[in-house]
Amino acid sequence: MTLLSVKDLNKRFGGLHAVNGVSFEVPQGVIKALIGPNGAGKTTLFNLISGTIAPDSGSVHFGGAPVQGLRPYQTASLGMARTFQHIRLFPKMTALENIMVGRHIHGKAGFIAGMLNLPFTWREEKNIRDKGLEIMDFLGIADQADAEATSLAYGQQRVVELGRALACEPRLLLLDEPAAGLNMRETVEMGKLITRIRDTGITVLLVEHDMTLVMNISDEILVLSYGQKIADDKPLAIQKNSEVIRNYLGEDDA
Amino acid sequence: MKARYMQVLLFVLSIIAIQLATTLTDSAYHLTQLTMTAYYTILILGLCMLVGYAGQLSLGHAGFFAIGGYMSAFLTTHDLSPYKAQASVALLADWGVLTSRPDLYGGSLLTVNPWAACIAAVCLTIVVAYIIGGPVLKLKGHYLAMATLGFGIIVYRIALASSSLGAADGISDVPPFRLLPGVEITGSSSARVMNYYVAWGGVTLGMVLLLNLIHSRVGRALSSIHGAEDAADAMGIPTARYKLKAFVLTAVLASVAGVMLTHYNGGIGPSEASVMKSVRYVAIVAVGGMANLWGALIMSLLLNFLSLRGCFGVYDDAVFGGILIIIMLFVPDGLLRRKVFSDIKGLFSRNTPGEET
Numbered sequence: 001m002t003l004l005s006v007k008d009l010n011k012r013f014g015g016l017h018a019v020n021g022v023s024f025e026v027p028q029g030v031i032k033a034l035i036g037p038n039g040a041g042k043t044t045l046f047n048l049i050s051g052t053i054a055p056d057s058g059s060v061h062f063g064g065a066p067v068q069g070l071r072p073y074q075t076a077s078l079g080m081a082r083t084f085q086h087i088r089l090f091p092k093m094t095a096l097e098n099i100m101v102g103r104h105i106h107g108k109a110g111f112i113a114g115m116l117n118l119p120f121t122w123r124e125e126k127n128i129r130d131k132g133l134e135i136m137d138f139l140g141i142a143d144q145a146d147a148e149a150t151s152l153a154y155g156q157q158r159v160v161e162l163g164r165a166l167a168c169e170p171r172l173l174l175l176d177e178p179a180a181g182l183n184m185r186e187t188v189e190m191g192k193l194i195t196r197i198r199d200t201g202i203t204v205l206l207v208e209h210d211m212t213l214v215m216n217i218s219d220e221i222l223v224l225s226y227g228q229k230i231a232d233d234k235p236l237a238i239q240k241n242s243e244v245i246r247n248y249l250g251e252d253d254a
Numbered sequence: 255m256k257a258r259y260m261q262v263l264l265f266v267l268s269i270i271a272i273q274l275a276t277t278l279t280d281s282a283y284h285l286t287q288l289t290m291t292a293y294y295t296i297l298i299l300g301l302c303m304l305v306g307y308a309g310q311l312s313l314g315h316a317g318f319f320a321i322g323g324y325m326s327a328f329l330t331t332h333d334l335s336p337y338k339a340q341a342s343v344a345l346l347a348d349w350g351v352l353t354s355r356p357d358l359y360g361g362s363l364l365t366v367n368p369w370a371a372c373i374a375a376v377c378l379t380i381v382v383a384y385i386i387g388g389p390v391l392k393l394k395g396h397y398l399a400m401a402t403l404g405f406g407i408i409v410y411r412i413a414l415a416s417s418s419l420g421a422a423d424g425i426s427d428v429p430p431f432r433l434l435p436g437v438e439i440t441g442s443s444s445a446r447v448m449n450y451y452v453a454w455g456g457v458t459l460g461m462v463l464l465l466n467l468i469h470s471r472v473g474r475a476l477s478s479i480h481g482a483e484d485a486a487d488a489m490g491i492p493t494a495r496y497k498l499k500a501f502v503l504t505a506v507l508a509s510v511a512g513v514m515l516t517h518y519n520g521g522i523g524p525s526e527a528s529v530m531k532s533v534r535y536v537a538i539v540a541v542g543g544m545a546n547l548w549g550a551l552i553m554s555l556l557l558n559f560l561s562l563r564g565c566f567g568v569y570d571d572a573v574f575g576g577i578l579i580i581i582m583l584f585v586p587d588g589l590l591r592r593k594v595f596s597d598i599k600g601l602f603s604r605n606t607p608g609e610e611t
Contacts, residue, residue, distance in 0.1 A: 071487070071492075072484075073488075073489075076488055076489060081488070081489070084488075088485035090478045090482055090485065090486075091481045092477070092481065093478070097477075101478045104490050104491050105489075105490035107471045110472060111467065114466060114472040115467045117466040121470060121471070125470070168490065
């Protein structure tokens, strides 16, 4: 079953054709990696899918419904959650509170209910907190619940951001360079986490430069170069694809 | 019981203690300034939520205060008796929207009653806040500050230029506002103690509502918009709608405060709409620690009271401008922030505070 289907997507920034007629599909329950040289249009493609920017033409279908041109908060409420290449945690809030914000779309309490502290919000708040703690437990950062999120070590901030996205209970998790800035050990841990997340049934689409990580965890890999798709295949086939090697991976003895 | 309600209880006890202290020291005349301070505090608490928690700076909230005050002052003093024969006026009278009362010269006035005027004022504020807030809240940082400043200037100039609003003199002879039988907002000295409690009761109510709000799902969402708007958006929070709602909510608080102070003072003048008032409110929120409702309340109580007692003399506005400069330069997080104790400890240790990040 296809969860995400992108057809003939285009985006221009002035004279730059950042995403040029890209089509691909993400089947339910896989980890799909998006790789390519710097400036290939990976993050732009990501932003087009999540709604941060609107495409010039083409379509994005999520779970069968068209989502191109929707705002990020709308795609989020449909079941897409994302992390950012440069960590975007909420400062002056604890790690747990950051993750609790991720539960937003599953809550109901509005301004009036919040101001009056209506009884139904008590249970809702408790559920939000419990779910947040459960996610921190799953990610192995439960002991950091009350620490100010932005004061945590860099690697842990990445995990908190991942937790915040998981708190949305997304069907599709978009990870923009989840291993950026992590050391080798942390990268391996991150890879394990992403695999475990996939095993809970969440489909993952990630942009990543760490080829060891990509080759280890991905079920499928999409390669972009200068805004165009040059390959879309299994990891082993990608490693042997001559065009990908010439454009991106490089020869062993080069 | 939650800690925040214990704080509210402590606050209520302090309010009672202050009143008793003025009785014991035979200085009940202080209650007048304390009552006026309370109404400014309601506005400031709202502004604190908007600026400190939601991160949306407004230099136009004196404008909303003035809209509330002027609207209720105009409606409760505008004599409709010449139009008694008209169907619309007769209909309003039938609905109980109008009341007649004797005027100064023994004649009779037919005016809108204060409750109806208050509701009208709040409705007008909501409409204006939506119209202004919608486009303006797309701006960020100092662009937002400039745009709201523009709004404040417009309200001020309208108040100053409209002869129907009394131009530079403002509107006077505003009647008392009977909230409940036996409870009315009035400046008469016999009702001074009651009005003190009515006003600070209003502050307490506003405080409880806002404390609840910042500890709720919406409060978290507003803080997240403050911290990283794009990430909040990506978490499914409709950021534009939330900012607008917070803006309108605080405009309504400002407007209600304006209505009540106008009835208490028996009038309103254009200085209530002036930009310096807005600057003063923001300065108080800043000294209070931005995202700190109790800090804003304490600083509002202190500074507004001193200002109303005339302690700053002719330098009144200059003092608040100076406070803003000093706070922004030396303690941008405000004097009364949550970490104040660790900072004091920091003064005595070798590590410079703020270097831990």
